[in-house]
Amino acid sequence: MNALDVAISALKAIVILVAVIQVVPVMIYVERKVAALIQDRPGPNRVGPLGLLQPVADAVKFLFKEDPIPLNTNRLLYTLAPFLSLLPACLVIAALPIADKAVLFGKEITIQIADLDVSLIYVLAIGSLGVYGILFGGWASNNKFSLIGALRSASQMVSYELPLGLATVGAVMVYGTYSLREMVVLQDGTLGGFLPNWGIFYQPLGFLIFLISSFAETNRLPFDLPETEAELVAGFHTEYGSMKFATFFMAEYMNLSTMAGMMTVLFFGGWHLPWITDQQVLDWVGSQNLLCLIQVVTYISKVAVFLFLYVLIRWTLPRFRFDQLLHLAWTNLIPLGLINVAVSAVLMYLMRGPA
Amino acid sequence: MKEMIFALFSIITLLTGAGVVISRNVIYSAFNLVLCFFGLASLYLLWGATFISMVQILIYAGAIVVLFVFVVMLLNFEHSSERSQNFWIILGSGIGSWVLSLFLLRVLSNTLGASPYQSAAPTNLRTVSKLLFTQYLWPFEVLTIFMLALIIGIYLLGRPESEGTQS
């Protein structure tokens, strides 16, 4: 590990982090435009052409707002809480494999911040820490609505972590590794000649469970019980204003893109184009760096499709009731996750190749 | 270099561990406990035990301390200020744990620290998993039955008040 390696890792970390943070303004704009489209109104159209500068205006407004700390709050935890939810959201992206490798400065650079051998568990573990920001934020605000929102949100997040974990167990079984990178590499090529060799065709039920749980994990509609404007004012961030509120917001959208990335990597072949192997693409374009670029674009477009799905569902489905939400997790998704693992195990045993 | 980082994380672990013990407010204790588990997880990482390190974060920081924080929030701790313990008890416990720690450190250095045995191959996670499900299968299944008993016990302990009067 020499200085060049460290510099390259730092550069990768900064570029990927900034790229993921850029998801936030884009998502804000897309979300508002899609909402307007669905509700038959123009949406943001004043700031810049087509309202494209609206997110910038929002950000500037957040920065110049007063940031009062209400009385009777626990000042330390109140200030720390937004960052406790932003930090895990920033850290979790280290494990996502965005593309294979590029050759720069005569070195092979993997387009992934850290190639851990347990990156899948890393994502699950760091992702489960986001709950602290919400719990501490709600508790330190000294507000009944915040506290109820925080408790609800935390119960929801912990309940849906289980199906999320069980869904990934299926993927681990199929690929026999924890490394997200190796999983993507194994998804190259075609399955049976007519399907892309993607995880969803091995684990359809697992994907469904993962998709539903990811909505709840990121506190999105139809599972946005923590925020339920009509019941709880704004949930755990009622007392937050200015950039602290925006920080919760940023964390939410970054988690969203992480979840979309996880689905892409686990079930939709990561950086692979469908039906075409990497080797074929490499033969056509003839350069490793160009291939890497194509892979990055493929990955980003797959993530974008999932993000759009999130937006679409948010504005078309009604909200669950809290007991229905927990009911869904404990009586449907967790048993389904267990059945998925059992059925996959039995099928894998029955269809095992000759030893 | 690696040893320096190890020392740094050791000190972080110890400081936050001390924070758990001396914090007046329970929620600060819980917060320090999370940081302490993080420090321990990084120590495991530096030893090369990646899986255990991640499980440490997943279960300890992600579930056990969440449970602690939940209970702190469920109970009303606004007015329960903890009186400090009798001075003689503090003194006695302090000396007692100090002496015991010195003794343990001595024992550990004499047994583990002195042994020059160093394996060539690092512990492989696949070997560990296979052993857990073959050679150590029965302890593992006993643990499962233990967990089952635990679930029933938890229900009996934590059921809502209205049902508690029936039995």
Added chain:
Amino acid sequence: MAELVPIAILLGISLLLCSGILLVTQILGPKNPVPAKLGTYECGVKPEGGAHIPFKSSFYLIAVLFLLFDVEAAFFLPWALVYKESLSEGPALLWAMLIYMGLMAVGLIYILRKKILRLT
């Protein structure tokens, strides 16, 4: 070891980002605290009593059941890692996991039958 350096760098950058956000709002935002602004907002009504009211223990039950099932689910991870390569060695691992899963399912069915997750 080598793969830990990028994570440490990312942690450092994220910490910088967080403190930067905090600092920028402190510098740029106006400061004009008035009692109405600093009070607790509960729909504009004066707050009744303290905010840290005791809650139903159902929330505790959810958290504790999550803890137990999280531990049980964590055992699937090492098993799933070696399952594929153990297929050629006979069904020993399959049976081990089916027994385990059966016991876990008994626990799950027990808590579902007791309906302790009702929050209404």
Added chain:
Amino acid sequence: MMEKLTSMVYWTHFVSVALFGLGLLGFLIRRNALVVLMCLELMLNAVNLILVEIAMKTGTSEGIILVVFVITVAAAEVAVGLGIILNLYRIKKTVDLTSFRILSG
């Protein structure tokens, strides 16, 4: 002394023992039942650290398996402990351990 300070094995022993001592101290002097449980966790973790060190140093699997078992037992202990504390709180409206001396005559 210097080679002790730059040895991972020595630091591991020191951290483990110090953490165990801290946990024991907190267990003895704190009256808040929740903090007492947290201190128990510290002690269990101190043991885990030694187990990991042994497993990684000797390249054997038993240490890791024991750590997994210890984590399970720790989770169980917290689950039951907090359940008991909640029930005690229902009776006495406090979690101060000295107010539960109903058996000590």
